[in-house]
Amino acid sequence: MNSEYTRLFPVADLSPGQAKAVEIDGVDLLVCNAKGDFYAVQNMCTHQKAKLEGGRIRNCFISCPVHGVMFDLKTGVPKGTMTTIPLKTYDLRVVDEHLEVCVKDNTLA
């Protein structure tokens, strides 16, 4: 059960406010630490397909480094009107102090 999870790196390697890009099975992900809560989203802005890596994390949002659209890390939903397309989000879990991700995206439809 849950064999679809891939081990990433120790939880301690990602401080609050930091994000790390990882690629699993051809899927580019950004793993984020938002005040101690961890999230994994697609590492690609839905506005003009820029990498989200390097975007600022505040509370539960990451801002795209290009035009600043803010995405909710929990749901992937953007704020504002520049894009209405949500980011794909991925399940993360902590096992033995390591983050593990499931690359089956949570997007419905």
Ligand code: FES
């Ligand atoms: S490319 Fe991300 S907000 Fe425009």
